[in-house]
Amino acid sequence: MSARHHWDEDDRDFSAVQTIRRKRTKPQGRRRLADLTNDDESGDDRDDLIRRLTDLGLLTEVVAELKSGKEATAYVARTPKGTALLKIYRDLAARSFKNDAVYREGQVILDERAKRAMDSRSRRGLEFLQQDWVMAEYARLWHLWAAGLNVPEPLVGPTPFEYSATPPAVLMRLIGTEDHPAPRLSEARLTPDEARAAWAQAVQGMADLLRLGYAHGDYSTYNLLWWENTVIMIDFPQLTTRQNPNFRDLLRRDAESLAVSFRRHGIHESGETTLREVQRRALGPGPEPRMVLP
Structure with missing residues (x-):
């Protein structure tokens, strides 16, 4: 997934250039x-x-x-x-x-x-x-x-x-509308029926990732949106694959984080039970692919 990188050997040899670049590349934090x-x-x-x-x-x-x-x-x-x-x-x-x-x-x-x-x-x-x-x-x-x-x-x-x-x-x-962006699931107010539906969708989403060979790495209600009774997964820069030696640990951690974060919605499942259900669902069929135009 990594882009090909290049660097300029010469920029280490001129202190004046280094000084200018340091000024221009001062770490950028939150933009106003x-x-x-x-x-x-x-x-x-x-x-x-x-x-x-x-x-x-x-x-x-x-x-x-x-x-x-x-x-x-x-x-x-x-x-x-x-x-x-x-x-x-x-x-x-x-x-x-x-x-x-x-x-x-x-x-x-x-x-x-x-x-x-x-x-x-x-x-x-x-x-x-x-x-x-x-x-x-x-x-x-x-x-x-x-x-x-x-x-x-x-x-x-x-x-x-x-x-x-x-x-x-x-x-x-944008998920939602300009005036009403979709809330994170951690902030949404759900009825008991909505909570059960959201839980099932969140577990299915984690299973869909696993079917593709991924662990999210930070999977919980804080990285799930709730819009029109649908769970939307977000934040993927830390997504990791089976080539990562930490894959199993990250997958297990995701299951635990999901279970813990859903307790405020009245869903009480253990991380182990959640992981087993994710693994079971991952053996089933995936969603219908979308057509992506080149």
């Missing part, structure tokens, strides 16, 4: 909504990322901040393809969550220099990791969407060439 919504015609005062996405014809405007988390901030935005969720990652150096090694084990990175930089978490390595994190989310979103799973529709792609221009942002279809 006011900076993202600046509509100055000259574009001089616009955020660089927003200017780039607008110039590429991928974004029309940012409307509101939706939610800010430990890794990224989500915004409601308008695009030529309709209302979108614009997810902008903080730079890795500015995130409260930085230990992603457990998810990356088993990942094949062909560029050895990039791999060494990523492992050392040097400034250049963090840049590679940032790019890889965003590219991976796009690639996985497209795979899951095409396979028919209940995930947001990615709005850039489906080829890496297309979505490689958007980091540190990911654009996807």
Whole structure:
């Protein structure tokens, strides 16, 4: 899933260039909504990322901040393809969550220099990791969407060439409406019947991931949306495959997290029971695939 990386050997040899680059690449944390919504015609005062996405014809405007988390901030935005969720990652150096090694084990990175930089978490390595994190989310979103799973529709792609221009942002279809975005399942108020239906869908979603060879890595009601009586899975940059030696542990942890987080909705299942049900369902048929146009 990793994009091919390149680096410039010469930029380590000139201290003046290093100084300029350090100033320009100061870790970017949470972006202020006011900076993202600046509509100055000259574009001089616009955020660089927003200017780039607008110039590429991928974004029309940012409307509101939706939610800010430990890794990224989500915004409601308008695009030529309709209302979108614009997810902008903080730079890795500015995130409260930085230990992603457990998810990356088993990942094949062909560029050895990039791999060494990523492992050392040097400034250049963090840049590679940032790019890889965003590219991976796009690639996985497209795979899951095409396979028919209940995930947001990615709005850039489906080829890496297309979505490689958007980091540190990911654009996807907004679940809900501009005025009423879908709530996370952790925040939704459910009747007992709705809770049972949501539980069944959440277990099925985890099984669908497992059927494709994935463990989510952070699966709970905090990463599930509830809209029109349907559970939608979100947040996939840490999605891991069976090649990861931690796969079984992450899968078991997902089952436990799902069971614990559903207790507030009156569902009381153990992590072990949940895992067995997920594994049983994963042996069954998957959803109907969607057609993805090149």
